[in-house]
Amino acid sequence: MPSGIRRIVLDVLKPHTPRLTDLALMISQDERVSGLNISLKEVDQNTESITITLEGDDLKFDTIKEILEQAGAVIHSIDQVVAGRRFVEEVTLQPENS
Numbered sequence: 001m002p003s004g005i006r007r008i009v010l011d012v013l014k015p016h017t018p019r020l021t022d023l024a025l026m027i028s029q030d031e032r033v034s035g036l037n038i039s040l041k042e043v044d045q046n047t048e049s050i051t052i053t054l055e056g057d058d059l060k061f062d063t064i065k066e067i068l069e070q071a072g073a074v075i076h077s078i079d080q081v082v083a084g085r086r087f088v089e090e091v092t093l094q095p096e097n098s
Contacts, residue, residue: 004058007082012050014073020050027067032056051079 014023020038027036034056042049054064065075082088 003083003085005061005081005083006057006059006087007053007055007080008059008061008064008078009080010052010054010064010068011076011079012052012068012073013076014048014050014068014071015046016048018071020048023068023071023073026071027052027054027064030056030060030063030067032059032063049076053080 018026020040024036024038027033033054036055037053039051039053040048041051061078068075080090
């Protein structure tokens with residue numbers, strides 16, 4: 001039964017090279033990664049701000065961080081982590097009207 005970290009969402013800053021397609025292939029070489037999504041948020045003259053969502057069984061943050069660092073990328077923040085035997089989606093509560 002799956003356990004450990006099953007989803008991780010990262011806010012990442014990377015140079016223009018490698019391309020997003022190449023970075024996705026680099027990360028997907030990790031046997032623990034069953035799928036990933038990279039979304040481009042912002043581009044400036046030298047860098048790209050991206051969000052990487054990874055899913056798998058027992059993802060290892062240090063391994064993912066090492067792959068990103070080899071690509072010249074820096075993790076700004078860990079924006080979401082899902083762990084355990086099942087996914088629990090975030091619940092957004094509506095504020096009460098006064």
